Amino acid sequence: MLMTKTSLLRYVTGCFIGLLTLVSGSLQAQSGALPRPAELEPAIRFWTRVYTEVDTDSGFLHDARNLAVVYRRVDYNRREIEQYRGRIVEDLQVLATGKRTGLTLTQQQTLDAWPDGVTNAQLAEAANNVRFQLGQSDRFVEGLIRSGAYREHIVRVASERGLSVELGALPHVESSFHPGAYSHA
Numbered sequence: 001m002l003m004t005k006t007s008l009l010r011y012v013t014g015c016f017i018g019l020l021t022l023v024s025g026s027l028q029a030q031s032g033a034l035p036r037p038a039e040l041e042p043a044i045r046f047w048t049r050v051y052t053e054v055d056t057d058s059g060f061l062h063d064a065r066n067l068a069v070v071y072r073r074v075d076y077n078r079r080e081i082e083q084y085r086g087r088i089v090e091d092l093q094v095l096a097t098g099k100r101t102g103l104t105l106t107q108q109q110t111l112d113a114w115p116d117g118v119t120n121a122q123l124a125e126a127a128n129n130v131r132f133q134l135g136q137s138d139r140f141v142e143g144l145i146r147s148g149a150y151r152e153h154i155v156r157v158a159s160e161r162g163l164s165v166e167l168g169a170l171p172h173v174e175s176s177f178h179p180g181a182y183s184h185a
Protein backbone atom coordinates (compact mmCIF):
# COMPACT_ATOMS: atom_id res chain seq x y z
CA MET A 1 0.00 0.00 0.00
CA LEU A 2 1.37 3.40 -0.98
CA MET A 3 1.43 5.99 1.79
CA THR A 4 1.19 9.70 1.15
CA LYS A 5 3.83 11.97 2.66
CA THR A 6 1.28 13.19 5.21
CA SER A 7 0.22 9.71 6.27
CA LEU A 8 3.87 8.62 6.54
CA LEU A 9 4.63 11.66 8.71
CA ARG A 10 1.68 10.87 10.97
CA TYR A 11 2.66 7.21 11.19
CA VAL A 12 6.32 7.86 12.08
CA THR A 13 5.43 10.61 14.54
CA GLY A 14 2.69 8.49 16.08
CA CYS A 15 5.15 5.62 16.54
CA PHE A 16 7.62 7.94 18.27
CA ILE A 17 4.99 9.40 20.57
CA GLY A 18 3.74 5.88 21.31
CA LEU A 19 7.27 4.82 22.19
CA LEU A 20 7.68 7.84 24.48
CA THR A 21 4.35 7.02 26.13
CA LEU A 22 5.42 3.42 26.73
CA VAL A 23 8.78 4.51 28.13
CA SER A 24 7.06 7.14 30.26
CA GLY A 25 4.57 4.61 31.62
CA SER A 26 7.26 2.09 32.53
CA LEU A 27 9.44 4.77 34.12
CA GLN A 28 6.54 6.12 36.15
CA ALA A 29 5.73 2.60 37.34
CA GLN A 30 9.36 2.08 38.33
CA SER A 31 10.36 5.41 39.79
CA GLY A 32 7.54 7.93 39.57
CA ALA A 33 9.63 9.96 37.09
CA LEU A 34 8.01 12.68 35.03
CA PRO A 35 4.44 12.50 36.31
CA ARG A 36 1.55 13.63 34.11
CA PRO A 37 -0.88 15.61 36.25
CA ALA A 38 -4.44 15.43 34.95
CA GLU A 39 -4.61 19.21 34.58
CA LEU A 40 -1.83 19.01 31.95
CA GLU A 41 -3.67 16.52 29.73
CA PRO A 42 -5.41 19.19 27.55
CA ALA A 43 -2.04 20.82 26.86
CA ILE A 44 -0.42 17.45 26.14
CA ARG A 45 -3.21 16.60 23.68
CA PHE A 46 -2.93 20.04 22.01
CA TRP A 47 0.84 19.87 21.55
CA THR A 48 0.61 16.28 20.35
CA ARG A 49 -1.76 17.51 17.65
CA VAL A 50 0.60 20.38 16.73
CA TYR A 51 3.47 17.92 16.31
CA THR A 52 1.48 15.20 14.49
CA GLU A 53 -1.53 16.61 12.61
CA VAL A 54 -0.33 19.81 10.97
CA ASP A 55 2.90 20.74 9.25
CA THR A 56 4.48 24.16 8.80
CA ASP A 57 2.10 24.94 5.94
CA SER A 58 -0.83 25.20 8.37
CA GLY A 59 -1.78 25.45 12.01
CA PHE A 60 -4.55 25.85 14.55
CA LEU A 61 -6.54 28.86 15.69
CA HIS A 62 -7.15 28.12 19.35
CA ASP A 63 -7.73 29.58 22.79
CA ALA A 64 -4.43 30.63 24.35
CA ARG A 65 -5.51 29.76 27.91
CA ASN A 66 -7.61 26.66 27.38
CA LEU A 67 -5.67 24.49 24.96
CA ALA A 68 -8.56 22.02 24.78
CA VAL A 69 -10.35 24.65 22.66
CA VAL A 70 -9.28 24.50 19.03
CA TYR A 71 -11.47 26.54 16.70
CA ARG A 72 -10.15 25.44 13.32
CA ARG A 73 -7.22 24.36 11.21
CA VAL A 74 -6.00 27.11 8.89
CA ASP A 75 -3.43 27.26 6.08
CA TYR A 76 -0.43 29.40 6.89
CA ASN A 77 -1.55 32.55 5.13
CA ARG A 78 -1.47 35.67 7.30
CA ARG A 79 -4.47 37.31 5.62
CA GLU A 80 -6.56 34.13 5.95
CA ILE A 81 -5.48 33.64 9.57
CA GLU A 82 -6.47 37.19 10.49
CA GLN A 83 -9.80 36.88 8.68
CA TYR A 84 -10.67 33.69 10.56
CA ARG A 85 -9.38 35.13 13.83
CA GLY A 86 -11.55 38.22 13.37
CA ARG A 87 -14.61 36.08 12.65
CA ILE A 88 -13.97 33.94 15.75
CA VAL A 89 -13.54 37.05 17.92
CA GLU A 90 -16.82 38.47 16.59
CA ASP A 91 -18.59 35.16 17.21
CA LEU A 92 -17.22 34.96 20.76
CA GLN A 93 -18.43 38.49 21.47
CA VAL A 94 -21.94 37.57 20.28
CA LEU A 95 -21.90 34.35 22.30
CA ALA A 96 -20.70 36.25 25.38
CA THR A 97 -24.02 38.15 25.35
CA GLY A 98 -25.79 34.87 26.12
CA LYS A 99 -27.13 34.17 22.65
CA ARG A 100 -27.54 30.41 22.17
CA THR A 101 -30.34 30.14 19.60
CA GLY A 102 -30.57 31.35 16.01
CA LEU A 103 -26.77 31.11 15.70
CA THR A 104 -24.94 31.36 12.40
CA LEU A 105 -22.90 28.35 11.31
CA THR A 106 -19.62 29.93 12.48
CA GLN A 107 -21.12 31.00 15.81
CA GLN A 108 -22.30 27.42 16.40
CA GLN A 109 -18.89 26.02 15.43
CA THR A 110 -17.18 28.46 17.82
CA LEU A 111 -19.56 27.51 20.64
CA ASP A 112 -19.08 23.80 19.88
CA ALA A 113 -15.32 24.18 20.40
CA TRP A 114 -16.05 24.89 24.09
CA PRO A 115 -17.21 22.34 26.65
CA ASP A 116 -20.82 22.30 27.79
CA GLY A 117 -21.52 24.85 30.49
CA VAL A 118 -19.13 27.50 29.24
CA THR A 119 -20.12 30.84 30.77
CA ASN A 120 -20.66 34.16 29.07
CA ALA A 121 -17.73 35.56 31.05
CA GLN A 122 -15.45 32.80 29.78
CA LEU A 123 -16.51 33.50 26.21
CA ALA A 124 -15.96 37.24 26.66
CA GLU A 125 -12.46 36.59 27.99
CA ALA A 126 -11.81 34.12 25.16
CA ALA A 127 -12.38 36.89 22.61
CA ASN A 128 -9.01 38.29 23.76
CA ASN A 129 -7.24 34.93 23.64
CA VAL A 130 -7.59 33.69 20.05
CA ARG A 131 -4.13 32.58 18.96
CA PHE A 132 -2.56 30.86 15.94
CA GLN A 133 -0.10 28.00 16.41
CA LEU A 134 1.93 26.87 13.42
CA GLY A 135 2.09 23.10 12.90
CA GLN A 136 5.35 21.25 13.44
CA SER A 137 4.87 17.69 12.15
CA ASP A 138 7.33 18.02 9.26
CA ARG A 139 10.00 19.61 11.47
CA PHE A 140 9.38 16.97 14.11
CA VAL A 141 9.94 14.12 11.64
CA GLU A 142 13.12 15.80 10.38
CA GLY A 143 14.23 16.01 14.02
CA LEU A 144 13.41 12.34 14.56
CA ILE A 145 15.68 11.47 11.67
CA ARG A 146 18.50 13.69 13.02
CA SER A 147 18.00 12.34 16.55
CA GLY A 148 19.26 8.94 15.43
CA ALA A 149 22.79 10.29 15.52
CA TYR A 150 22.44 11.19 19.22
CA ARG A 151 19.93 8.69 20.64
CA GLU A 152 22.36 6.01 21.90
CA HIS A 153 24.62 8.61 23.52
CA ILE A 154 21.71 10.36 25.25
CA VAL A 155 20.26 7.11 26.59
CA ARG A 156 23.68 5.95 27.82
CA VAL A 157 24.53 9.24 29.58
CA ALA A 158 21.05 9.61 31.10
CA SER A 159 21.16 6.02 32.38
CA GLU A 160 24.69 6.41 33.79
CA ARG A 161 23.61 9.48 35.72
CA GLY A 162 20.32 8.06 36.94
CA LEU A 163 18.27 10.50 34.86
CA SER A 164 15.09 9.77 32.98
CA VAL A 165 15.82 8.86 29.37
CA GLU A 166 12.70 10.91 28.52
CA LEU A 167 14.90 13.99 28.90
CA GLY A 168 16.37 12.95 25.57
CA ALA A 169 13.16 14.14 23.90
CA LEU A 170 13.67 17.78 24.97
CA PRO A 171 15.82 18.66 21.94
CA HIS A 172 12.78 17.94 19.75
CA VAL A 173 11.05 20.94 21.27
CA GLU A 174 14.09 23.17 21.55
CA SER A 175 15.94 22.55 18.28
CA SER A 176 14.65 19.36 16.62
CA PHE A 177 18.21 18.10 17.06
CA HIS A 178 19.46 20.72 14.60
CA PRO A 179 23.09 21.37 15.63
CA GLY A 180 23.04 24.88 14.14
CA ALA A 181 19.80 25.98 15.82
CA TYR A 182 19.89 29.45 17.30
CA SER A 183 17.33 31.08 19.55
CA HIS A 184 16.52 34.73 18.96
CA ALA A 185 15.65 34.92 22.66
